[in-house]
Amino acid sequence: MTAPSYADFLRSKTKIAPRLGFDVSHRAFHPRLKDHQRAICQWAVRGGRRAIFSRFGLGKTGMQLETLRETLEHLDETAVGLIVLPYGVRLEFVKEAALLGIEVRFIRSAAEIDPAACRIYLTNYETVRDGRLDPALFQVVSLDEASVLRSYGSKTYQTFLQLFDAVPLRFVATATPSPNRLKELIHYAGFLGVMDTGQALTRFFQRDSERANNLTLYPHKEREFWLWVNTWAVFLQKPSDLGFSDEGYDLPPLDVRFHEIATEIFDGSFERDGQGRLLREEGNDLQAAAREKRSSLAERIATAAAIVAAAPADHFILWHDLEDERRAIEKAVPGVRSVFGSQDLDEREGIVSDFAEGRLQHIAAKPVMLGSGANLQHHCHRAVFTGISPKFNDWFQAVHRILRFGQTYAVRIDIVHTDQERGTMRILMEKWTQHEEMMETMSAIIREFGLEQLNMASEMQRAIGIxxxxxxxxxxxxxxxxxxxxxxxxxxxxxxxxxxxxxxxxxxxxxxxxxxxxxxxxxxxxxxxxxxxxxxxxxxxxxxxxxxxxxxxxxxxxxxxxxxxxxxxxxxxxxxxxxxxxxxxxxxxxxxxxxxxxxxxxxxxxxxxxxxxxxxxxxxxxxxxxxxxxxxxxxxxxxxxxxxxxxxxxxxxxxxxxxxxxxHWRSSGDRFLTVEDLSRLRTDVLARVFPKETQKRVYDYREHVQVAQALQDRDALPTTFMAVAPGSTxxxxxxxxxxxxxxxxxxxxxxxxxxxxxxxxxxxxxxxxxxxxxxxxxxxxxxxxxxxxxxxxxxxxxxxxxxxxxxxxxxxxxxxxxxxxxxxxxxxxxxxxxxxxxxxxx
Incomplete structure (x- = not known):
């Protein structure tokens, strides 16, 4: 066998996602699906491991169900599929599945699986996270709104994705991969098996040699990065991105209103060293933000209640972050029902269903509980944020529970915040802009290449040669x-x-x-x-x-x-x-x-x-x-x-x-410096002298530590360089x-x-x-x-x-x-x- 040439080796560096699925016709999918939905399902089934990032209201639920159904048609009759859901969307999947003629069941354990009766199952993220259901039992899995995993914390997020390594065919579907955390996309690529996470980070992100984890996308790799992403993910803003009609897909007007609450300039707080603060800190960090929320709670809830009372005919979602805020909302807004973590799942989903169907006028929830996946736009076009959080994904998802395709009214969002939270508000608005820019970048690539990978592979090879x-x-x-x-x-x-x-x-x-x-x-x-x-x-x-x-x-x-x-x-x-x-x-x-x-x-x-x-x-x-x-x-x-x-x-x-x-040379004449002599030297002088001193004498580890300890005792031990490095003989x-x-x-x-x-x-x-x-x-x-x-x-x-x-x-x-x-x-x-x-x- 002839060894590959150097030119062949360089060409092989071009990375596109492998095709592990099955070739199917777009006619294989349910006629209820729109043209753009069938095209995406066909692409996903063919790839076998793909991500669908579609804008709110473009039919992500139906696309997941049909992608799993058609994939299972090509597998053994004992093969089963699983869709992992956030809280609050189970009933929506059940309803959509009925319209598509698909049998689905919600389960919490392996004992409930019966391939003869049902081949597509639903469960919550918590069931998998807590080890009650092994993903390896399934041949096809789709993660719905996988971005909610970030609320588990970074470590759980990454270990959760590894639980699916044994599943042959995998899909991801979400509307908002975070614009300021491109590493989230890398983790999805790792979950899909497209590229190892560490390998992808190294390939596309530059490291800061002086600061760990400070990774930024190489400017010269930006286009290649997005081309590579588009070989395994589709970012869809509107059907016309794929050449289809946008009829019926017009977003309603958005009216965002800010309600700023004045706070005391001086709150009596102190710095760590006991020195008093002349002015209150702006609440950008988590601790300062929590203090700000607690101190302004009464005023914020009163403002939110007044907004609701001024529109007695409208339905409202009241978003909050603290349990104390929830209890205050329940007292201030008549007839409001809340959803929260300690509730029974059936009770919680019943409240959400009542609100989605218009039977309940006011609902209160944390974005992390209700802010992903749920379609609440049919009877509601008003939302009030009783406070703000720097977590963009939670905030953005919450906005789009009602701002989505299918909404027939102008959407109004009221945001209540204090004057000390202007910085947080500014950051959220900046991230919103970044998100729109990222989505437009991907839309432009889709419009240029469509869903065909071969064209992108050719484009990515242009960087060979000099x-x-x-x-x-x-x-x-x-x-x-x-x-x-x-x-x-x-x-x-x-x-x-x-x-x-x-x-x-x-x-x-x-x-x-x-x-x-x-x-x-x-x-x-x-x-x-x-x-x-x-x-x-x-x-x-x-x-x-x-x-x-x-x-x-x-x-x-x-x-x-x-x-x-x-x-x-x-x-x-x-x-x-x-x-x-x-x-x-x-x-x-x-x-x-x-x-x-x-x-x-x-x-x-x-x-x-x-x-x-x-x-x-x-x-x-x-x-x-x-x-x-x-x-x-x-x-x-x-x-x-x-x-x-x-x-x-x-x-x-x-x-x-x-x-x-x-x-090596040894000293003759000068006496050895003592620990006391060395510890009195300036650290920059000591950094030069100490290695020489360690070469003059028989090395003593305990004496070495004593010198460093003496520096620490007088707060002179540097944290940016080693002042007492041993010399070598x-x-x-x-x-x-x-x-x-x-x-x-x-x-x-x-x-x-x-x-x-x-x-x-x-x-x-x-x-x-x-x-x-x-x-x-x-x-x-x-x-x-x-x-x-x-x-x-x-x-x-x-x-x-x-x-x-x-x-x-x-x-x-x-x-x-x-x-x-x-x-x-x-x-x-x-x-x-x-x-x-x-x-x-x-």
């Missing part, structure tokens, strides 16, 4: 290109040393191109792309010479792995065996210490507070490594490279060799690498986007000086800002590098030319030597 650029100067040459293609064009044995920091698999993406090594699914996929590069690196390296590969292990988060706690992917070990597999010989590993406190600020995996709860969660800081390999020399009867790295005794004395090879553990000495610093100083993973000068300099001679060529296939050629020319070598990112290429090129100009300017002594007559010099 227009090559090259620049050269005195002692350097760099190219803007794919490093595989560029290295293939280099002559055999043309470089004397390889120094590079390879991408850490799919941890970062540096460009929108599929050529990017970071644009891979996982470690195995990354090494598959490296399989095209590493043989070329082996070929271009002079026999017997060194390839120094900088790597770092990867932190894996518990919510991705399922372990519930962070773990470490031994990426350096994978790199080691990868290079050995391609002919390189491993000859050593250098360890570069990193700041554990700084690392924890970026990963939260070594949290002190978590360690206090359970010490078994504590790992250790993750150092960086430089793996040293050599390409076997031609004459293996001798241990020398084909071209030896000859050292001069004057330039490279015995003393330096001892330090480079194994030994091993020459292959480099504790003194200056982390800020990178070309990244110059890049940031000039206002440009910082390179994500800059390589420190200290590492590069030591490797170049140790493993090459002046005039030789040092190569970096992942050039970044061209640190390696920059340092190479400064140390009297030639530098060659490749970089795919056009922005990094241009910034690195500028820095290289700046360095070239600096090297070309003679020093004072060089000028004096040049000006001095030859006789005088003698």
């Amino acid at each position: 227009e090559r650029q090259e620049a050269a100067g005195d002692g350097w040459r760099v190219a803007n290109n794919d490093c595989v293609e560029e290295t293939r064009a280099m002559p055999d044995a043309s470089v004397d040393l390889i120094v590079t920091s390879i991408p850490f698999a799919n941890h970062y993406e540096y460009t929108p191109s599929y050529n990017d090594f970071g644009h891979t699914d996982d470690n195995a996929h990354f090494w598959a792309q490296m399989d095209f590069l590493t043989p070329e690196l082996f070929r271009v390296l002079e026999p017997g010479r060194i390839a120094a590969i900088h790597v770092k292990d990867r932190i894996l988060f518990g919510n991705v792995t399922g372990y519930g706690r962070p773990s470490v992917s031994p990426f350096h070990a994978e790199a080691l065996f990868h290079f050995i597999r391609h002919g390189f010989v491993f000859c050593g590993m250098i360890t570069v210490d990193t700041d554990v406190v700084f690392e924890n600020n970026g990963t939260y995996r070594l949290s002190y507070s978590e360690m206090l709860k359970d010490g078994s969660k504590m790992g250790v800081g993750s150092p960086e490594y430089v793996l040293l390999f050599f390409k076997p020399q031609t004459d293996r009867s001798k241990g020398y490279a084909d071209v030896r790295i000859a050292k001069d005794r004057e330039d490279y004395p015995l003393a330096r060799w001892q330090i480079d090879a194994h030994a 091993d020459p292959d553990i480099w504790h003194d690498v200056t982390r800020m000495r990178t070309l990244n610093g110059e890049q940031a100083a000039k206002g440009r986007e910082k390179h994500i993973c800059p390589l420190q000068f200290d590492i590069v300099d030591r490797l170049i000086e140790r493993y090459s001679m002046k005039g030789e060529t040092v190569f970096d296939p992942f050039g970044g800002l061209f640190t390696v050629p920059n340092r190479a020319i400064q140390l009297g070598r030639r530098g060659v590098a490749v970089e795919l990112n056009d922005g990094y290429y241009r910034d690195g090129l500028r820095l290289l030319r700046d360095q070239e100009r600096r090297l070309a300017v003679p020093t004072l002594f060089q000028l004096l030597d040049a000006a001095m007559p030859a006789e005088a010099a003698e």
